Amino acid sequence: MKVTNCHLCGSSELEKVLDLGFHPLADFFLKESQLQEAERRYPLSVLLCRNCGHGMNSFVVPAEVRYQENDYSYDSGNSKISVGHFTDMAKEVSERAGVQKGELVVDIGSNIGTLLGAFKDLGASIQGVDPAPNIVALAEKNGIPTINDFFNDSSAKMILKKGRAKAITITNAFNHISPLDEFMESVVSVLDKSGSFVIELPYFLEVIRKKHFDVVYLEHVSYVAVKPLVPFFKKFGLSITHLEENDYMSGSIRIFVGYGEESPLVKKQIALEQESGLYDVDTWKKFAASVRDCKIHLLKELVDARSGGGKVVAIGAAAKGNTLLNYCGIDTTLIDFATDASPLKIGKYTPGSHLPIRSDDAISEEVTHALILAWNIADFLKSKISPKFPHLKFITPHVVE
Ligand SMILES: [Zn+2]
Incomplete structure (x- = not known):
C-alpha cells in the first residue's frame, strides 16, 4: 500500500528523502525450496512529513504478509x-x-x-x-x-x-x-x-x-x-x-x-x-549522496578482495544486512555465504541476495575477508572470530564521512 498521509498527524505533505530501490522483505529468509519461486519486491523509500517531521516508508506491506506468511526469523534472545x-x-x-x-x-x-x-x-x-x-x-x-x-x-x-x-x-x-x-x-x-x-x-x-x-x-x-x-x-x-x-x-x-x-x-x-538537521531536506540530500558513496566503496572493496583471489563471507545475517546486500546488488558472485548463530536462520537463504546461511563454524582458513552485516555487535563478533582466524580482514559497511 502506497503511503499518502503521515501515520502520526495525517498530513499529505510528504517528501521523499531517500530512495533505496526495490527490495524483498528483510526478514523473509528463504528455505531452499523457495529459491525457485518468484520473489516479491516492493519500493523502499523514506518520506519525511513536512508538517510534523515524522519519517516513514513510502510503501507499507500488509502486516499479515510481514509476520504470518513466512516463519518469522528474529529471536530476541539470540545473543548474550x-x-x-x-x-x-x-x-x-x-x-x-x-x-x-x-x-x-x-x-x-x-x-x-x-x-x-x-x-x-x-x-x-x-x-x-x-x-x-x-x-x-x-x-x-x-x-x-x-x-x-x-x-x-x-x-x-x-x-x-x-x-x-x-x-x-x-x-x-x-x-x-x-x-x-x-x-x-x-x-x-x-x-x-x-x-x-x-x-x-x-x-x-x-x-x-x-x-x-x-x-x-x-x-x-x-x-x-x-x-x-x-x-x-x-x-x-x-x-x-x-x-x-x-x-x-x-x-x-x-x-x-x-x-x-x-x-x-x-x-x-x-x-x-x-x-x-533531522527535519531539514538539505541534510537528507547530503545523506542520500553519502549512501550512494557507501555502495561504491563497498563494492570496490569486495571486488578487489575477490579479484585478488580472496574468499569473502558475510557475518551476522541481520535483517538490516539485507538492505545493504540488496541495495548494493551483492550476491554469491561476491560473497560465498553468510553466518549466523540463530537456529531460525541457519540453513536458510538471505532474501533477494540468496546467500546461504551457515553457522559460525563454517568459517575456515581459506576465508580472507568478512563483511560484518550485524555492525551493531561488530566488536563482539570480531572478538569471537579473530582469535581463531587472525589473518581475517573485516569489512564494516559504514558510510564514509
Ligand atoms: Zn506528520
Missing part, C-alpha cells in the same frame, strides 16, 4: 547482549513505572519472551502478544503466556480479563505498526491510569548522526524521533514522562509515556534533533 539488555530494561521499567509484585506487565511484539521472562523473575504478572505463530510456540515453551495475534481491540479485551497493565512495553515494534491511531486506542484501553507505556526502538536521529541507512527496511513502517510524537500522544491525553538514549542496536531511544507531566528532557531532545 540482548538478554542482558532486556534484563536491565525490566529492572528500569519496574522502578520508573512502580510495578509492584503481582501487577500486570504487557509486552507487545513479545517475541520469544526475553523481556517478559525478566519481568517474571522480578515478580510481575506477565502477558505477551505476538502475531508470528512460530515465535509464539517458542514463547509458550519458555513458559511465557502469549496471545497469538496483533495488539488490537480484540487482544486488548482478552488482556483486560487479567486487569489493567501497570506497564506496557514495546521494543523494536512500535515502528512496525500502522495504523497507529487504532493501536494507541488499544494501549489506552489496557494501560492503568498510573502506569507507563514504554517504547524502545532504533532512534531516527541515529540514522543521520551515524549514517545508518540500513535500518531502513520494509518491516519498518516508521522512523521514530521525539518531536513528532509529542502532539501525537497529546491526542490521547498522554505525555512523554521520561526518555533516554542507549547503545542497543547501535543507537536506540527508550521513551516513557503516561498521564503525568511532560519531562523537561523532551524539549532538550527536540532541540538536539533540530540542531542535527
